[in-house]
Amino acid sequence: MSRARPFPAAATLGILALSACTGPQSALDPAGEDAAEIAGLFWQMLAGAAVIWCLVLGGSVLASWRGRSLWQVATALKVILWAGAVFPTVVLAGLLIHGLRLMPGLRATESDLRIEVVGERFWWRVIYHRDGAPPVTSANEIRLPAGATVEFILSSPDVIHSFWIPPLGGKTDLIPGRTTRQVLRPTKPGVYRGACAEFCGASHALMALTAEVMTPDDFARWLQAEAGPAAVTAGPGPDAFLRHGCAACHTVRGTEANALVGPDLTHLGSRHTVGAGILANSPAAIARFVAHADTLKPEIRMPSYAMLPETELRLLADWLASLR
Amino acid sequence: MLRFGDKANLWFLIAPPTIWALHFLFCYVTAAVICAKSGLSADLRPIQIAIGAATVVAALLIVAAGWKAYRHWRPSSELPPYDDPSDDDREQFLGISTFLLSCLSLVGVVFVALPALFIADCR
Known part of the structure; x- marks a missing residue:
């Protein structure tokens, strides 16, 4: 049986720990x-x-x-004074001044x-x-x-x-x-x-x-597009949205839905996620969120719409996902 | 006749932290009142001057208390702990305690006043 080799194990752990320093x-x-x-x-x-x-x-x-x-007691007391009181005070004062200097920029x-x-x-x-x-x-x-x-x-x-x-x-x-x-x-x-x-x-x-x-150019273009109405404002999708009462809480600009209780969904399809960062955006994820909102997010104000027929859910989700 | 402060007592002991506490309250209450009354763009120059003046007064009082305490302590005569039931040890114990509290309070007062030097507005 080979003996445990602490150095490679520590190095591996160290590299694993360093990988935690990056990411979104x-x-x-x-x-x-x-x-x-x-x-x-x-x-x-x-x-x-x-x-x-x-x-x-x-x-x-x-x-x-x-x-x-x-050390003699008198020397030890001096060490306690300088290393235990004066040094920390000077370090803390330096950190405080450095931190305060950064604050106006924030x-x-x-x-x-x-x-x-x-x-x-x-x-x-x-x-x-x-x-x-x-x-x-x-x-x-x-x-x-x-x-x-x-x-x-x-x-x-x-x-x-x-x-x-x-x-x-x-x-x-x-x-x-x-x-x-x-x-x-x-x-x-x-x-x-x-x-x-x-x-x-x-x-x-x-x-x-x-x-x-x-980039600033991409941002200007995106904001211009984001300011516009939804991509599709009539048809079976918006009809289902209004029929099932979604408009009581949500806004989709360009349709009758203009309530402010829940998130604005005008360009939902262009977002990276659904449900404030919990699901990657896709028609299936939107359908899942609509059907099981309060299971996915406990205490959320949106009720679950699990009673909707599968076809209606898909209609809603496909339309919302198309709003880019 | 005894002159003021010739003998150490508990009043000298609690004076430095009390001055620190009053200075702290003065700084924070003044800043909060001016910011609440004048809004985000309030001119902070008067607050900075007031806090500066309060800091100088508080620091002088604490240094005075610390100086008296240092004399009561007489560090060269004997090493701590001063725990004999005698007038001398009582005097030296109160002296060193007051002196150390004065040092702490002085640092506290300066640290409390420092933000006023750097913060530019009420936000």
């Missing part, structure tokens, strides 16, 4: 200036903590090894784009404000132009949520009765994942968000 929802793989500052802070603090950890452990090993013969006053995000239970209402044109409403997905300074205006009608897209920046709470702000400066085009970072109810963990950073 990693704060250690920044795609924006703010996240890069936070990641920098993390690595600096990790390095500093590692040095201090070695010093402290080295000190305790030395003390237990040499015992009372190491609240920059000049922005190229303003996006209002309302945290609902358990989805995100997203409103793009445009100069000289009406705002564009969407849900559960945020698209951003790379290189722009984007100001988010955050609020909540029900409970405290928290808005966090780790590759783009830090987290900011959405607090009922208050308006909070966050500024993000995305740099690297790509598709990222955000999440609600403050427990808000049974489906808190199912309240995700797709953030797609696009």
Whole structure:
């Protein structure tokens, strides 16, 4: 029987751990200036903590090894004073000043784009404000132009949520009765994942968000398209939507459906996910969500429509998926 | 006749943290009131000056208390712990405790005031 070899095992584990540093929802793989500052802070603090950890452990090993013969009491008291009180105070003061210096940038006053995000239970209402044109409403997905300074205006009608897209920046709470702000400066085009970072109810963990950073030209084209009405506004799909009462809660611009209780579905087919990040977007996923909403997302306000005949469900899902 | 502060007592011990607490309340309440009344774009210069002045006053009071305490402690005469039931040890114990609390309170006051230097508006 061969003996266990600790080094290759440790190396494998280390490489596995490093692979966790990347991905669409990693704060250690920044795609924006703010996240890069936070990641920098993390690595600096990790390095500093590692040095201090070695010093402290080295000190305790030395003390237990040499015992009372190491220092006179008066010297030991001096070591406690300098290493135990003065040094931590200086380190903390340095970190505090460094952190405070980063803060005004998180609240920059000049922005190229303003996006209002309302945290609902358990989805995100997203409103793009445009100069000289009406705002564009969407849900559960945020698209951003790379290189722009984007100001988010955050609020909540029900409970405290928290808005966090780790590759783009830090987290900011959405607090009922208050308006909070966050500024993000995305740099690297790509598709990222955000999440609600403050427990808000049974489906808190199912309240995700797709953030797609696009080139400025692609973004302008996309916003223009997003502002338009739905691609198909008449036919059996919209008829089924109105017949089954979906319009009591949802908006599909271009049809009679204009309610504001649930997410705007005008361009549902163009989104990456269904149900605020829980299912990859497809007609089958939409049908499954409509039929089993409260099983997929406990405590959601949308009732399940499992009683609908299969043909009706498919009609609805195919139409919604076609709204690109 | 004893002059003020010639002997260590409990009032000297609680003075530095009390000054720290009052300074903390002053900073946060002033900022909250001005921001609530003037909105997000409030001019923060007066708050910065007020917090700066409060910080200087609080720091001077704490340094004064710490200086008195240092004299009561007389660190060169004897090493801690000062746990004999004697007037001398009582004096030195209160002295060192007050001195250490003064150092902590001074750091606390400076840390509480630092954000006012960097924060540019009420958001």
